[in-house]
Amino acid sequence: MKAFTFVRARSAEEAAKTLGDSKTGLLHSGGCDLLDRMKERVAEPDMLVSLCDAEGLSDIRLEEDGSIWVGARATLARLAEASLVQRFLPTLSEAAALAASPQLRHRATIGGNLAQHTRCGYYRHKSFPCLKRGGDSCPVRAEGGVQEMAGIFDNETCASAHPSSIAPVLGSLDAELVIRNADGRQAFVPSFESLWASPKKGRASDLALAAGDVIEAVRIPARDTKQFVGYAEIRQRKAFDWALVSCAVRYEMDADGKIAQASVWYGSVAPTPWRAGAAESALRGKACTDETARTAAEQALADATPLAGTTYKVQLAKVALKRALAAARERA
Numbered sequence: 001m002k003a004f005t006f007v008r009a010r011s012a013e014e015a016a017k018t019l020g021d022s023k024t025g026l027l028h029s030g031g032c033d034l035l036d037r038m039k040e041r042v043a044e045p046d047m048l049v050s051l052c053d054a055e056g057l058s059d060i061r062l063e064e065d066g067s068i069w070v071g072a073r074a075t076l077a078r079l080a081e082a083s084l085v086q087r088f089l090p091t092l093s094e095a096a097a098l099a100a101s102p103q104l105r106h107r108a109t110i111g112g113n114l115a116q117h118t119r120c121g122y123y124r125h126k127s128f129p130c131l132k133r134g135g136d137s138c139p140v141r142a143e144g145g146v147q148e149m150a151g152i153f154d155n156e157t158c159a160s161a162h163p164s165s166i167a168p169v170l171g172s173l174d175a176e177l178v179i180r181n182a183d184g185r186q187a188f189v190p191s192f193e194s195l196w197a198s199p200k201k202g203r204a205s206d207l208a209l210a211a212g213d214v215i216e217a218v219r220i221p222a223r224d225t226k227q228f229v230g231y232a233e234i235r236q237r238k239a240f241d242w243a244l245v246s247c248a249v250r251y252e253m254d255a256d257g258k259i260a261q262a263s264v265w266y267g268s269v270a271p272t273p274w275r276a277g278a279a280e281s282a283l284r285g286k287a288c289t290d291e292t293a294r295t296a297a298e299q300a301l302a303d304a305t306p307l308a309g310t311t312y313k314v315q316l317a318k319v320a321l322k323r324a325l326a327a328a329r330e331r332a
């Protein structure tokens with residue numbers, strides 16, 4: 001591992017300013033993703049700015065306006081166990097409880113989870129060329145490429161998949177991000193979708209934050225109307241692994257028992273968390289029946305562009321959406 005300076009920031013503001021002054025500095029939170037990348041020499045920062053001692057970053061609280069504030073340093077274990085999250089954001093609690101392993105959940109934080117990099121084996125292994133590391137093409141797409149964990153949407157330039165199973169839940173809940181800029185100012189990213197950008201040559205992360213931006217918190221807005229929420233994921237094994245596909249849904253009903261508005265998000269199917277707009281349109285105006293779920297699942301995957309090794313993910317993604325909708329109905 002290359003030598004680096006280790007700085008303990010006492011606040012998000014201090015972290016952002018320190019990071020802004022470094023050349024190739026990176027934030028360190030739980031270290032579950034970052035230290036792997038450093039050991040693999042995929043990340044070689046001159047400085048690590050640790051958030052571990054930063055004050056107030058682990059809060060999970062109900063705000064006066066009814067929204068829920070989750071500090072960037074809240075661990076997945078706390079998300080799974082906090083009564084506030086279990087009561088008001090059950091899909092977030094559920095996804096956090098299923099992620100990784102107990103050891104990792106006690107270390108991994110929500111900020112680091114959103115900013116984690118793809119687990120694509122080519123990206124993570126420096127001896128292979130990789131578009132994200134400045135190469136000319138994506139080896140996953142090349143003949144003989146290992147494709148099983150790749151994405152099935154937006155995979156023309158880079159076929160990686162974003163591994164977070166927490167991000168689709170936050171997307172479905174319309175979460176907004178609270179950011180601390182390099183000049184120390186607080187900013188809000190109100191649209192979860194605008195947080196992500198399609199892959200680009202030489203850009204390791206598709207999280208569209210400026211260099212030096214620190215995620216300070218995630219805020220989940222309050223709703224006036226009853227929300228129906230469901231989450232489903234499909235894994236090869238139940239622990240110490242990532243989901244092959246995850247899916248989170250949220251919808252509201254109108255007075256006639258029809259879906260008035262729906263939000264459908266997938267994880268592990270594209271380089272970024274993936275919003276399934278076609279499924280949302282298919283759900284709108286319909287009663288939430290098995291038939292509606294079947295149609296929405298077909299629509300969600302109609303534009304998928306699987307590679308030879310990922311055709312299986314198309315079916316998994318359909319099943320995940322049907323299960324997430326069924327879970328939402330059952331919870332109601």
Ligand SMILES: Cc1cc2nc3c(=O)[nH]c(=O)nc-3n(C[C@H](O)[C@H](O)[C@H](O)COP(=O)(O)OP(=O)(O)OC[C@H]3O[C@@H](n4cnc5c(N)ncnc54)[C@H](O)[C@@H]3O)c2cc1C
Binds near residue numbers: 115
């Ligand atoms: C075996 C295994 C199984 C896993 N299974 C799952 C799973 O099922 N679902 C899932 O979602 N994840 C899974 N993970 C991933 C794990 O949850 C993430 O690696 C973890 O959440 C990252 O958080 P961290 O605090 O450790 O981040 P770090 O490793 O400290 O940081 C990760 C990245 O985020 C940046 N960063 C950290 N904090 C911030 C911040 N506040 N603002 C801006 N950037 C920041 C860092 O610079 C770094 O680039 C798994 C990991 C392992 C090893």
